[in-house]
Amino acid sequence: MVSYNEFMPITFDEVQHVAKLARLELSEDELREFQGELNALLGHFQDIDSVDVSGFDPKPHAVALQNVWAEDLSFFGLDRDQALRNAPKSRAGLFVVPTIIEE
């Protein structure tokens, strides 16, 4: 866990790592640009570091609902053709995914 008091600007290598995690192909220029933008923003983020939030449970939702159940009923969904209509590649009624396992 990091503390903002020890805020260290993120390095080029870290930006490259985040881009890899995010599956974003970025040029070296873009990576440098994002390094600058991220550091500016992370610097700004330090303002929540000194706030006392003890006693507040994290609030993941604006208006919390609990146990939203749906009846287990069948209803009309998309047919196969409709579901595939926007796919860049499909074959035999299926989505074609990029090759995952190389030969």
Next chain:
Amino acid sequence: MLTTYSAAKLAQLLASREVSAREVAQAHLDRIEALDSQFGAFLTLDPERTLAEADEAQRLLESGQAGPLAGVPVAVKDNISTAGLRTTCASKILEDYVPPYDATTVQKLRVAGCVNLGKTNLDEFAMGTSCENSAFQLSRNPWDLDRSPGGSSGGSAACVAAELAPLSLGSDTGGSIRMPASLCGIVGFKPTYGRISRYGLVAFGSSLDQIGPFGRSVEDAALLAEVLSGHDPMDCTSLPHPSISTRDLKSGSLKGKRFALPKELTGDAIQPGVQAAISEAIRRLQAEGATVEEVSIPSINLGVTTYYIIAPSEASSNLGRFDGVRYGPRVEGEGHVGTVAATRALFGHEVKARIMIGTYALSAGYYDAYYLRAQQVRAMMSAEFEKVFGSFDAVISPASPVVAFKLGELSQDPMALKLLDLCTIPANMGGFPAISLNCGYSEGLPVGLQLMGPTMGDEALLQSAWSIEQILGDLQQRPPLS
């Protein structure tokens, strides 16, 4: 001219058969064709489809089964799914995407007999406050074509202000309805989170996103909110409450109403001209018997940080679905990961920036410091507002700290653009209903007054806004349209 009428007036003329739905639709289509090249509000138009919907609405009107807005045209922000009509999110990655289904809101419009005029421009995936992040075109403010209409729902705000549409739909994650409403001098309403279904709204920050209406009057926006709202089993965050009612909209009064003015949304944070218009509006409300008291809600100052951790975190997860498999183009790269990454390079700069921020904030070692802590601040902020709502009817403030700014003026300063969300973010954090309505002008440009109310206080908030509009309505001007 039909295009100058309010939605309420059009509905009345349609119900009494003085005009047909086709005439009303055609009048708006003609005006769009004549003028939208100036404003850039629409991304996609399909006049044949619009007229067919108008004929359908006419049959509904003639059957005697029509709802209160039957035959009235509505423009739809282009991140809301319309079956068979291109829905791009103003992104290259969805440039040719044609949804196979309607969003619940679009379905509700159809059932009510509203006529879809077309799809409006936005910041790509609703990420921005100026509409300049659209991959396709700039939108311009009808008050000054060199200025931004605000964002992200810039096209939806501009088309209503320019009388190209009487009503439109927007979405609001951190102010994307209220901020452009303020800059364009119209009414924009973000209801309580969950009162309008998000099913079919392309997700940005799911815990914050809310669809809502734009109109040129509080009544028009309220009538559309009534049509759009209500429980939807297709959205598990939809509240189990009935639709927003407009029955008592006009029966309120400002006498005895109590409004809280947070000092964090006055002074240095606000442009002097905006501050002056807000102060003058408040003085007039007090003269009508309303009480306005200054309060302090310290966490407001943490809103921008909290928002720019939570919203990008949720966005980085939501936008993971754009991988070139089920929709959008596919750009071949090296292997599976290379192909996904090359395809996602189609996102624009701001979308990539937010995915990067969110991915970083959620990554191992940083989750507790950023995302978890931001959620605790969110809880604290909600609690501070709820305490204020214990003794006030609503929180009153500017909707935007600035009037419409010049296109290009802030686009090189991402932090300055982000700070423009200061006044609007708290309502998304707490899920509170909030509305922006025009309250005057600074340098000839509109200033929006925001009211924020407690969760499920939508009807009371609309009632207060309607009463305020009766007092300040004499200020209302039309933009200098050619």
